[in-house]
Amino acid sequence: MTITTKRAYNFNAGPSALPLEVLQKAQAELVDFKGTGMSVMELSHRSAAFEEVHNEAIARLRKLYEIPENYEVLFLQGGASLQFSMIPMNFLKEDQKASYIQTGAWSEKAFKEASLFGTPVLAASSKENNYKNIPALSDIQIDKESAYVHLTSNNTIFGTQWKAFPNTGDIPLIADMSSDILSKKVDVSNFAMIYAGAQKNLGPSGVTVVIIRKDLLESANSNIPTMLKYSTHSKNNSLYNTPPTFGIYMLGEVLKWMEDQGGLEVIEQRNEEKAKYIYDAIDNSNGFYFGHATEESRSLMNITFRVADEELEKKFLAEAKEAGFVGLNGHRSVGGCRASAYNAVPVETCLALSEFMVKFQQDNQ
Incomplete structure (x- = not known):
């Protein structure tokens, strides 16, 4: 049995369309992955066969996005929504502020989670306009004492997208790029951290990609639960616990498809x-x-x-x-x-x- 080429006109917001070629390759390899006699879903995440899948996905992401060497690439779980909590938990102390730019529902949720750990302040917001626009760069007022600046690069609900990003100087800039990551060229070095749920542009749901600068990683708070520390996953190549192996395999295949399209x-x-x-x-x-x-x-x-x-x-x-x-x-x-x-x-x-x-x-x- 093969997948029919008669496909729906799929405009789902996420989980969303996957390349037909990737689905067909996954179908062909589903029962026996590269002669192992097992599906990729049955492989041990400690096996050489899966380690190759895992590392190739990281390497492809680095190449496509031109990620500098001073950044770590992590594959986590919990979606962007868990990152809303992990970011302030790791980088915001109780007596510190963090600047948030509000452009939609997801940035509102990120702001709310930050208030549990420190003091988030609004650097700009387009809420009064029902989020019809991205604030002008000249209207963004970043608190100089901020531990970091957070924004959402594309807003799925309201249909807005940043065309240029603010220069935050020495203050780390963190971006939720869940809905437009790898949709265009971005200078990763302008950000201290980029994160994204995979289920829109990168693959099926279940994987969260985090691209994080090493100096930010090293500055993280230490007195937090092990699984919620970025350093835990960095030190273990995102294999501290069992990762979403099939999701990572699919992510790697989507990245390969993007390479084959011309980058x-x-x-x-x-x-x-x-x-x-x-x-x-x-x-x-x-x-x-x-x-x-x-x-x-x-x-x-x-x-x-x-x-x-x-x-x-x-x-x-x-x-x-x-x-x-x-x-x-x-x-x-x-x-x-x-x-x-x-x-x-x-x-x-x-x-x-x-x-x-x-x-x-x-x-x-």
Whole structure:
């Protein structure tokens, strides 16, 4: 039995689309991984066979993202949500402040968790505008006594994305890049730490990638639980306890697929092309469709929009579902529509949605 090539138009926000080639390779290797007579899910995480999988995934990530040598790459669990707690637990003392830039629901949650360990302060927020935009760099006021600065690079719910990042000087900059990691080139050296759940651009759910500068790692608080120390995982090559072995295998295969596509330059160009198809359908609709995010803050990953008439919006979502489009309903907290065009979503899928939107408008005006 082989996986059918008839695929849904998958716009799920996460877990999200995976490359068909990766799924087919995983299918072929599922029962017998490289002659071991075992599935990769059955391998001991201490075995040479899995160690090779693990280290190759790290090496591919380093190469694709051009990660400097003074950074560690960790594969953790618990999603970005656990990082909301681990970061202040490791790097924020009770009498210290940390600057948070609020651009959506996930940065709000990160701020809330930090308040359990120290004093988070708002460096900027677009909440009063219902998170329609990323704050201007000139409006960001970083407390000079901050232990670190935290931001969320892409906001899945509201469809906004940072185009340029603040220069925080000697204050470590930490970014949650769960929904746009490896979607474009980024200078990793501008950040003290980058973290991301894998389930949008990197692979299936279950793996959390952490890229952390060694000097930040060395400055961490020590009087915290062993499993919640970054140093525990750094010293053990992320193998202190049993890792999500299948998730790491899949992550490595997705990274290899990205290499085969031509690397981040090609991926970025493709993501721009995909988003343009859908944004053009919105912008050329004379108000039939309208976006949530301001134009200068629009995300390439999560395209959020409404249909001007509420009843037509319900009809649009129903007919889109019948036509094979999956995951177009907006987040329950804001409603509307959302197309998540992550790396593995094909150009053809985004073109098909654009054409569907144009036809739906023509049929319903």
